Amino acid sequence: MTVMETALSDPSPAANPLVADWTTPFGLPPFAEIRPEHFLPAFDAALAAHRAEIAALVEDTAPPRFETTLLGLENSGRQLDRVANVFFNLAAADTSDALQAIERDIAPRLAAHHAAIFTDARLFARIDALEADRDRLDAEAKRLLQRTRLAFIRAGARLAPEAKARMNAIVERLATLGTWFAQNVLADEASWTLELKTEDDRAGLPEFVIEAALRAGEERGRPGAALITLQRSSIEPFLTFSARRDLRRLAFEAWTHRGQSGGATDNRALIAEMVALRLERARLLGYPTFAAFKLDDTMARTPQAVRALLEEVWAPAKARAQRERDDLQRLAEAEGFNGTIAAWDWRHYAEKLRKARFDLDEAATKPYLALDRVIAAAFDTASRLFGLTFAERAEAPVYHPDVRAWEVTKDGRHVGLFLGDYYGRPSKRSGAWMSSFRTQQKLAGDVRPIIVNVMNFAKGEPALLSFDDARTLFHEFGHALHGLLSDVIYASLAGTDVATDFVELPSQLFEHWLSQPEVLSAFARHVATDAPMPAAMIERIKASRTFNQGFSTVEYVASALVDLALHELTDTAGLDPLAFEAAELARIGMPAEITMRHRTPHFTHVFTGDGYSAGYYSYLWSEVLDADAFAAFEESGNVFDPATAARLERFVYAAGNRRDPAEAYTRFRGRLPTTAALLKKRGLERPSV
Incomplete structure (x- = not known):
């Protein structure tokens, strides 16, 4: 019996834990009872229920009202969300052949389902009619109406029937291609x-x-x-x-070379088709390029604004990287190497140079950065900033033995549940991310979030982290706090459901606290002796903060520029992704000794779904914000200043998408930032005129 046949063999709710009520601690999914064959029947039931809910809204003969039409839409699909949250978290963090087969089947079906809702002319007409009565709504309700209406428009609700049909077919096909892309990369990594x-x-x-x-x-x-x-x-x-x-x-x-093997897992044809379909989608909506469409709903607004930022940083970064390359070349020659250093040499010689300049190397710092200590440092930072308390809950059911669970409280009140999945394994896709099993909202009672951080650290007894690993943990925990502290009424505006180039602010900002002496001195303790990290070592870490930043900035910005250029294409006929990548890198003068942080055939940020398509620049855009935001704490004279932290929580971490991101940041900081703080943080000089 095939996976699909098995999945359809027992659809009864009584036998399916995904359909039954959950009585588990904290309302977590009953992971021990869930098997792959439960998912398709649960999806089928949830899809049918959601279609019935939408039909009831569309067929309502009463005049549309916010309380019935829009809140009816907001309340719909909860069963589907529950099943999808469990499935896609497992498919990313602990997959199997059975789950991957289900993912290939369900991803396009879900895309088609949502596309049909957001292009339904009758439903859109009822939502559109609410604009006439918007003045009676409070600010958050107005924001929900604005964001929902815009989502319908950007999905194609205003298109003619033939164009809608084509739009929906494009969305469904893109979901299939994105699933294949991710599974191909995972297969190459695992093999x-x-x-x-x-x-x-x-x-x-x-x-x-x-x-x-x-x-x-x-x-x-x-x-x-x-x-x-x-x-x-x-x-x-x-x-x-x-x-x-x-x-x-x-x-x-x-x-x-992941994703370009020439075999069954080669992603080049998928990329070419996805770029072409994205351009067609944008053109159906009246935009000249996909980048123009995608960026119209971000802080940046236009491809021109994104390119201006990237190129402003590119010039000093490349100049810095060229100086770094010369230093590495001299070091290699001094050790007797007679050739020219290549991309596979950079990290090797950079580590040697860092040790020579700062008396600092990864092997020396790792014993002070045990995983449990870094987790405790992140929790303590959140406690000092936001008053949160974390208590590990062994009774909480988890989806893998490596996963740990903590209840998060504030002043004795339950805030949410935090899951940490820290170790790499073949069943997990690479990278690090934050996701949720349940999103905060107040429309259906005080629903508290269940947030998960997933990483790929090497196991150890104990696990020891590099400083970059520790920074990654702080980064993802910043995302987790964005989900945990969310305090909005509507799930559609909750937590990290904000503009792509704003969503990295809470995560990148939280990274700053890791390198503060008061954090390192308290939590960076030697794994064998429990001795605190020496003050001299902390000073050397601070002194080396901008070391190798030319390299780091170049590998990142090059990826962002290639992403942007691909999605600014107006003609995708005959697109060869590798040739295009090479031509764009040649145009910008990419140093031969550095590669893109994510080369196109395995660029999962951009081609697994379209969350970061034409949007990989977002990390740099948000870094402009985070560098300026941390300066607010520094200016106060206390990096844990209570008043600054209270504004940060109110207008950023807790606010979700209640406000336009520029307004939210201005409410916190009093103004919008410039790139000056970013360039200072990375140690990049502006090019001379």
């Missing part, structure tokens, strides 16, 4: 390993890298084998420390 068979293969590697490689071998059913994988927590330390240049090159090329 490649480099075995370190001899002592010579392990030359230069610290013990923590070898231990992680041995654990990777055990996890893949090869006990005793030391395996380097394509998970960032494995490949980056290997590229940093390995003395074997030939193996560094082999691993680097496998890492950067």
